[in-house]
Amino acid sequence: MNLEKLFKPKSMAVVGVSKKNPLSPGRIVFLKNQFELDVKAYGIHPEGGEIEGVELYPSLDKLPEIPDLLVMAVGAEATMKYMQESIDLGIPAGVIISGGFAEIGGEGIKRQETLKKIAFDNDIAVLGPNCIGVYAPPLIDTIFLPTERITRPPKGSVALISQSGGVLVDQFFVKFKERNIGVSTAVSIGNRAVVDETMLLEYFSKVDTETSNIAFYLEAFSDNKARRFLELAHESEDTIITFFGGVTPQGKIATQSHTASLAGNSKILSAALNQYHIIQPRSERELLTYLKVYDVLSQKKKPFGENTIVYGDVAILSVSGGHGVICSDMLGKYGLTAVQFTDKEKDEMKGALNPVAREIASFNNPIDLTGSVLDGDIVNMIQYLSNIDKIECIILLLLPYPPNISFQVGRRIGNVVSQERKPVICFIPYIEKYSLIIESLELSNIPVFHSIKEAVQAVSALKLRTRIHNLKNDNIFWK
């Protein structure tokens, strides 16, 4: 089944466009595509006429062209009628927003079975039902929530697939935007009657060239599809990440009433995913941290060079002793190591600092430059540490409070890192007024985090990814 018309349609039609209710899902979807996105959008209403100055068509067969995609925001019965029209007209893809299928049980299950058969028999790529659909910037957005109410992530390398529309739009979109993580395409799969996670893995892995990282929020695999999913993941050159909701007993009960699926035995699941080189973050925050790092690594410039983080040997560079302590605590928890410096190295570092800081700084690892630090001290230290081979990654704990730190510090650090290409992960407190420094670092592809824990998770993400790529290249399974 070809999914390209679903994600890269040139034209789309929307049924369920209300002339009376400006908040009806179909009307919201139609007008946002009409006004905000690149696809050619057509609105359908049996009476024709117009809404907000935009022409409506009385039926699909009256459109000036056969659309690539049909978005159905009508009841379950009407949806089935429009599926038949899609077959008749040869519309190759559909998004079904409506509920009233398997999730309501009884006749809904039968209806979904019929839908599935029709779609496969006629090769129509159907997303849903009971989903919010696709966000594929700058082309289409079938999310029926008003754009001004939600937050959308920037364009990037991550294909994001979610079994829950609410989780997609809220948990992910909000936090992707906050962390500057870019999506290629975001997909809500709903009841996944036709298009499921396995088909999406194949599409984003083999067909879509904008995607380098594929992340799934699932409550369970589709029946009998797990094996194929694992094989596809193992073959893929992309980085594959899964995060499962509903894994505790209480979560499972909640899942049942939500999507009528069961997560199965989570331990067996986890072991299988691991063996097939699928990354499994332990928390939502870890997931976000990993994706942020992998999105940066996917950039054409390859900002971290060869990215050979094998052992997780780091140097911690701080301007506050206490922050160094917290960071060291975290390293241990994530199986990373602070390298030991020789006396010669300590002397050389001391020589690189201003005369005041030199006397009170501490040159163990964590290195504490103290509040007497100048911009140049940080720059010199990054330069120096970048050239020590045993250091695989530098964690920079940058508090902009010392009075001599200037607004140029981010750019100066960025310029050194761009040349040296030693991975640098930065922690800066999240304070609006320091966005100038944060932006200058991120422009230089230094991932910036707002908690020390996330900065350490980011190094762990680098180590994990190096290991997986090595294993995949050797074509061996995970130990």
Added chain:
Amino acid sequence: MNLEKLFKPKSMAVVGVSKKNPLSPGRIVFLKNQFELDVKAYGIHPEGGEIEGVELYPSLDKLPEIPDLLVMAVGAEATMKYMQESIDLGIPAGVIISGGFAEIGGEGIKRQETLKKIAFDNDIAVLGPNCIGVYAPPLIDTIFLPTERITRPPKGSVALISQSGGVLVDQFFVKFKERNIGVSTAVSIGNRAVVDETMLLEYFSKVDTETSNIAFYLEAFSDNKARRFLELAHESEDTIITFFGGVTPQGKIATQSHTASLAGNSKILSAALNQYHIIQPRSERELLTYLKVYDVLSQKKKPFGENTIVYGDVAILSVSGGHGVICSDMLGKYGLTAVQFTDKEKDEMKGALNPVAREIASFNNPIDLTGSVLDGDIVNMIQYLSNIDKIECIILLLLPYPPNISFQVGRRIGNVVSQERKPVICFIPYIEKYSLIIESLELSNIPVFHSIKEAVQAVSALKLRTRIHNLKNDNIFWK
């Protein structure tokens, strides 16, 4: 030793005020107190004269009054001279910003011993050395970082004591501000040569009436003081919380070079703290969540009534199925329980909703009102759930994306909660444009969190506090 002059001085003098360097610590401290705070501040410079239009005094004995507090931002040797002057003039309290004491070893250790003896013999309440001192709004602020560079928390019920100045100003101040957690007084204890965590616990517990919650960030207890600390905590009517940095082996090594202390055996430590009813969050985020909840509970209005959260039996009210699943997952992890609803209760809930939502909503627990929700549905549900006795707390997962949710929703929910006084904890995504809703909820004392995990931690905080208060009232030790 009386600590009131340290935290509530009517007047203070600052030595180490540079006339040449506008960024010198002493000058920053002097001018911020002069211009921004309520204390009467005097700047000392041997030549007298003025800076930025403000008069300087040539020496302490030339001041028009004996100040309550002397802030020393000079070298270690000069500090010792000013300690002698404090004795001669009868200045009862001091903050020593300077390093050059025990943390540098050798003669520094001897110097600190002398300092300690002088201070105790002459009953001078000395904070530090090697600290950033005190922030006690609206009276004083001895933090030598420019105010415009840092972020400060609002006024509230939490006394915050930190062994690391950097952690205090960054980790805590930034996140307190972000989460709207109020401090009564914040203290950086540095080398704690004289005033230590145990004396502070006694002061904030017995003397300071603004404080209801006392939080410590420590790397280790002072020698031979742990037993007294535990006893004081057990006697205290305040809620006592400790968070230890440097507890992993790598963290311990970092701690040694930072403050020359060792955390000791963390398991024994933890068991002792537990037995004496000291709350120990497992992570920094958990600490912040607890403090936010306890700060709200400390308000005069007692917004949550009797606060009898014994079992952690909750109702989850959501407008997104996926969010309900994630929340249910979390409940299990925190030892909390989603109550079961009877068929009668489900029918009654159904009857409280608008005709569209009623047909598609799910009335298990989590309750999913779906995207067809109206403001009034949420209000009705909160009202209904507030009157079910088996529910101890409501977790409201409020996504403002459904098109019919209005900006009034927060105020309407708040008004119901203010009357019903059933504890309600709210999750809302962190998006600037929804601050109107967030603020209206927080004005009604509903703690708002921006992750589902933190919302669940907040219920766990309520349960923990109820249990501790019950145990303390029965005067029994923790089981």
